[in-house]
Amino acid sequence: MHIDIHVLHSVPYSNMNRDGLGSPKETIYGGKVRTRISSQSWKRAVREEVEKQLGESTVRTRAIATGVAEVLVGRGWEADSARKAGRAVLFSADATAKRAEGSSGGVAPDNGTDLSKVLFWVPTTALAELADLCEQHRDAIETTSLPDADGTDENGSAGDSVEAVKKPAKGRAKGKGAAKPEIVLPSAQVDTILRRRSATINLLGRMLAEMPGHNVDGATLFAHAFTTHETSVDFDFFTAVDDLKPSTGSGHLDTAQYASGVFYRYSSVNIVDLTTNIGDSDDALTVIDTYLRAFCSAMPSGKQRTTGAMTPPDLVHLALRRAPLSLAGAFEKPVLAGDDGGYAEPSRARIAHYTDRVHKFLGKEALLWHGHASVDDGYVALGERHDSLHDLITAAMNETGDRT
Structure with a gap:
């Protein structure tokens, strides 16, 4: 069973997600350019809002070692000892990592750095748990060596440098760089902590092929948002006055790029998969409720300080289904502006008309319930009409709860 979320969202002059050249990202659909x-x-904006509401923050980072070191410094450790502890965490994790045949693989840091080779995603509380584990093995940690800038330890050998593992023994000078990193923390305990999950990890999934047992199959589909109509980039030439030399005219000038439009947004939550990931149906329903509200309210942060594009949705349509169903096809043919201008109202009419046609074409056997809330009058094809977004989500959760 799935709950589909369809949103039409009017966004004014903005650039919330830009490409490598600073331009708003684009796609071609129906032969026309869309923002x-x-x-x-x-998804990041939604994830952060879900975590804020549930009080379960996470970190996605290569700097696990640095994070653990900062916790330990806050507990009174010397900086060098804390850094050794952070690196010890990574080397212990590396002991359980998969290594491709004929290559180094693993997750341990490169020479002289404290950054892991992979991006971990863990609950923030995992950093404190790892620090607790380091406290239990402090004496062993403090006797290890830190690498110099060239990757060798203070005794001139590779020590805890990853190159000792990466390079085959053949071809190395005897006794030079032959030592593998010393594992001073119990690898199984480190691995258990790094496998911790949060509500958002269970919801969105986690991919870490290098670490057995760390992957989590997400319970959510999350589509790229695109405008329901054709768009073009708007170039803004701007200047900044030098307050101490106003007569010079400008201390800085440049060109920025922006766009605007009505976006179709879609996501779907597999309720059974999420319940399996979490292990409790009531907790799963709480996460879904929070996710629905966050999906409708959270906005990407890109250039928000210079555009303030913090708008609400124009229409939200929720459907409880046996299988997910995107309504993106409604906008394969770009929406044209109405007689008085504007794409929002024609887009709402288009999705209602398309939904009605799809239901007639496919039948409603897979549709268990649906409803909507909108800034204007109701659309019969989109199910029950609710006056507010809060009422719509509450009704959807009640229907979901009755069927789980």
């Missing part, structure tokens, strides 16, 4: 906001961009 696009990547799923990664909007």
Whole structure:
């Protein structure tokens, strides 16, 4: 069973998600250029809002070692000892990592750095747990060596440098760089802590192929948002006055790029998969409720300080289904502006008309319930009409709870 979220969202002059050249991202659909906001961009905003509401923050980082070291410094450790502890965490994790045949693989840091080779995603509380583990093995940690800038330890050998593991023994000078990193923390305990999950990890999934047992199959589909109509980039030439030399005219000038439009946004939550990931149906329903509200309210942060594009949705349509169903096809043919201008109202009419046609074409056997809330009058094809977004989500959760 799935709950689909369809949103029409009017966004004014903005650039919330830009490409490598600073331009708003685009896609071609129906032969016309549309402005696009990547799923990664909007998903991050939604994830952070869900975590804020649930009080379960996470970190996605290569700097696990630094994070643990900062915790330990805050507890009174010397900086060098704390850094050794952070690196010890990574070397212990590396002991359980998969290594491709014929290559180094692993997750341990490169020479002279404290950054892991992979991006971990863990609950923030995992940093404190790892620090607690380091406290239990402080004496062993403090006897290890830190690498110099060239990757060798203070005794002139590779010590805890990853190169000792990366390079095959053949071809190395005897006794030079032959030592593998010393494992001073119990690898199984480190691995258990790094496998911790949060509500958002269970919801969105986690991919870490290098670490057995760390992958989490997400329970959510999250589509890239795109405009329901054709768009073009708007170039803004701007200047900044030098307050101490106003007569010079400008201390800085440049060109920025922006776009605007009505976006179609779609996501779907597999309720069974999320319940399996979390292990409790009531907790899963709480996460879904929070996710629905966050999906409708959270906005990407890109250039928000210079555009303030913090708008609400124009229409939200929720559907409880046996299988997910995107309504993106409604906008394969770009929406044209109404007689008085504007794409929002024609877009709402288009999605209602398309939904009605799809239901007639496919039948409603897979549709268990649906409803909507909008800034204007109701659309019969979109199910029950609710006056507010809060009422719509509450009704959807009641229907979901009755069926789980």
